[in-house]
Amino acid sequence: MTANSPTPFTAPYTDQVSFDRKELGVILSLYGRMVAMGEWRDYGISSLQDLAVFSVFRRTAETPLYRIEKRPKLRNRQGIYAVVGMEGQVLRRGHDLAAVLRVLERKLIRPVD
Template sequence: MTLQPPTPFPQSRPPEQVAFDRHELGEILGLYGRMVAAGEWRDYGISCLREVAVFSVFRRTAENPLYRIEKRPRLRMRQGMYAVIGIDGQTLKRGHDLKTVLRVLERKLIRAVE
């Protein structure tokens, strides 16, 4: 009888994911809270995928997202890794700084007072 050393399990790396960090989520959730208080938004969803992290904003839970806030690190050196995309898929704003990209959504809060 010969004893063989145990074969190690194949080491599989967990898939890498793109995610928002704490500072980015603070910026996004601050805007989300103001829009909920204004009655514009009601729900959100976060997706962390291999190449993109998406924060989706909904008016109602069962609808398509009104806006998607995306983070794509591969575009960091080109157009900027942050983007706001509308319901029709049109890119509303893209840039390197999340705060300036989110300003396109803050304009929705400004209303004329009669």
């Protein structure tokens, strides 16, 4: 193989959207509290070309209960972050991840009997 020929294992570079360390810290903090309550049991992360998705599951084989999405193209519009419910409805959208995730934290507050 010569120095100018491409290697057979390289793919063209494509930009993918992903959560950074700080964003994952905020998300996993909420995830850990919900797991401790028994509400959530599994998660999945997808990094796609135009969005990143953190999906939350009650059981592994189900459809996600919630999707936390990051869409950089919406930075100047509704907001880069969104929480989407099981049926596809947008529960909250905004520019601040912690503020957007507050819609899910209401499950952490339980009435005292």
